[in-house]
Amino acid sequence: MSGVNAGLLRLTRSTLASAALVAIVAALAMAYTSGGGASRDSLIAEMLSNFILVLGMQVFIGNTGVLSFGHMAFAQIAAYATAVVGIPLAAKAKALPDIPFGLDSVHYGPLGATVFAIVVTIIIGGIFGIAVSRASGLAPTMITLAALFVVEQLVKNWKELTRGAGGLSGIPRLEGNGWLWVGAFVALVVAHLFQETRIGRFAIATREDELAAPALGIRLFSARWAAWVVSMGLIALGGSLRAQSLGSVNPKQFTLDSGILILVMLVVGGMRCVSGAVLGTVLITAGNELFRQLGDPQRLDIERFPDLFLGGTMLLVMLLRPGGLLGDRDLAGWLRRRTYRRPPPTGEEPRAGSNTLVAAEIEVHFGGFVALDGAGVTVRPGEVVGLIGPNGAGKTTLFNVITGIVHEQGGRVTLGDRELTDAKPVDIARAGLARTFQNLRLFKNLSVRENVTLTELVAARHRSHRVRPDADTLLADAGLTEWADRQAGTLDYGNQRRLELARAAALAPDFLLLDEPTSGMSDQESQAMVESVRSVATRVGAGVLVIDHDLGFITRISDHIVVLNEGRILAEGTPAAVRANPLVAEAYLGSSA
């Protein structure tokens, strides 16, 4: 029942934010068009179809942070799909006498043609998106670029279907700009809603940190692909409405340059939030028009000044405000914070898990260098185990083997009766191991609370058998209550460390794996960290495996200590026993303490 309510709340928020934004843009448009002239109306039409295209790009590029040059290819597919079913049969028989797929007898009205275009584009784009979402680094960008060229050449040369470079005309034109406004509103609601959905939140997490997201149980592929498919739907809506607003379609409307114009609109306003996309569209459309009027239509100036404006604006924004003019100041985000209600506490008592984490006889070689030579570690439910050793002893490697980032050549990792050897980081996280990172990998542009609630979304699906305290409880345990609405990247160092701890705990894991949680901290701070780790771990009933250089910290926090040296276990036992061990003193304490 609460799920339905939450869904309704999200829909209301998205609709409200969208309506407010449309109202602002409409007021500006009315002020502009009341000056008269049909050319002003057509500028508004152009702006509105750009608006939908920008939102389409925002859903993918803005949320996943993966740059795409290929979106215009899919807008083009949609525009042509609209044309081949929208042009009346007689005109079509004349323009495209050899049209394939039996399209010669198909004719849809405006709504039908739009839906047809969206379906076709989502199917073609969706298949293509599998390739885009699977790849990492710059490869997706290159794949989308390839798509642009492939579609361009197909459209220019598959003359039976497209009539080639000349394009197609005679698409029944929409009366006025009314439908474009409706389209823009729909696109806004979709873009807003997507950011509120589970998968949309995950897409944002992958944008913020490609490595931390999987380590918290978020699958890169599905988050990206979902964003891609939704984005295809909006792009198709934009492409189709543009074709119907102009009454014609040709390849020149969908070049790399036109795609870049849309991209500039997105990044100038601020690609991470929907409000930014809106602001960018309005500003760039207005600026472009202004600079176009500066030129002399007799000469070719008409083309050059807008380029100057685009390049100049983009350069200034990148140098001065790389997140775009609005950055993360989103109207919907503001509404979300205002309407945030802390969920009622579940009142469940924390209980420790029943699984034991065992890494046994792990062997890892990097080339000729033996990093781990049969070392291992066992952590029982609720236990705190410290891992120490001199530099190069293999602590971090062991950690990375357990969390699936480094693959072992020998040995086994198990959690209870679950085999984790060779499992992927995302599955290891879902199985119940949550880690922090030595070099801090927070979702920096999100608020402190959002960092934690994001992980809770994963926990709700995959860790539902465990006690899952709410975000504010965990933040309180980590001592972060007063910063809950701050942007995570603006916290000081110690608080960022504590936030990573709270974020990992929100996964309701069987074990927390902490990689040097006190590195760079003062004695006082590291003393406080002991308390934070203890209270957070107890709250979720998790055991802890912790690496640290700070021997004081390790002995205070651990029930059991494992000392590694040269890839093997040198000694293990209670803190007192380890301290008393002469071998340890020689290998580790002798040199550094």
Next chain:
Amino acid sequence: MTKLIQTIVDGLGVGSTYALLALGISLIFGVMHLVNFAHGELITVGAYASYFFFLHGGSWWWMPFVIIGSAVLASVATELVAFRWVRNASPFTLLLTSFALERLSHALWQIFVSPKQRAFPKPAWVFNQFKVAGVSFEVMDVVTIAVTAATLALTAVVFKRTLFGISVRGAAEDFDAARLMGVRANRVISGAFAFAGLLAGVAACLILMRSPAAEPSMGSDWLLKAVIAAVIGGLGSFTGAVVGGLVLGLLETLTRAYLPELAVGWDKFSTAVVFVLIAVFFVIRPDGVFKVSHAERV
């Protein structure tokens, strides 16, 4: 057989130009994680420089110096006015910054010179033909391949033997560590831009000898191909950039020459076929042929 040899020579000619450009892109990516979309504009700068040089009575003898000199200056200038200020920004921001420069460059040539093409004479010998074992070659084919080979050899020496080259490679591997070793960031980065400018200048010479004309957006097509070549090879890998460039050049010419024989009526789709192959390659090997592992700690 004759056709195959000629096609391969053509492919190597185009491919080596891609390779020179891709090498510059890879080099800059190595030192600052920037995919420089303004790199192609260095060709445009070289082209306009030679156009004005001819206008004032210049000749082809001095041309390489003018082209390479202007490309080096322009490359260093882009770093000074733009990239230096976003050096620690995300790769996304860096890329968009270079994109903005590319747009600005187009606009400025259009406004201050002309949107139309400006042509100037080509060296007389460029398209002279000669025959070896019954296969005819153009002089330019040989020049292109020879110049590229010499430039690549020079590059190899610079990056293996000189202090500058070693600093750049060190910086590419781990900038922070390199800085601790006494490598000066500004100097290394400026140097890398200068060297990338030199490579682009050589590429521009080869391009302009074949088609001596300046046009505001002439750099963009070359740039896209070069970026693709660099990513195919594995961004940051020098060998990869060269291999990527040559592979792309060969792939293009071979497809254009042999696709019509393999599939009748498909000749008009040759570019589409090439790009489909490229897309498939990136799905299989997203990190390129030579994967470069950066010092990214977890």
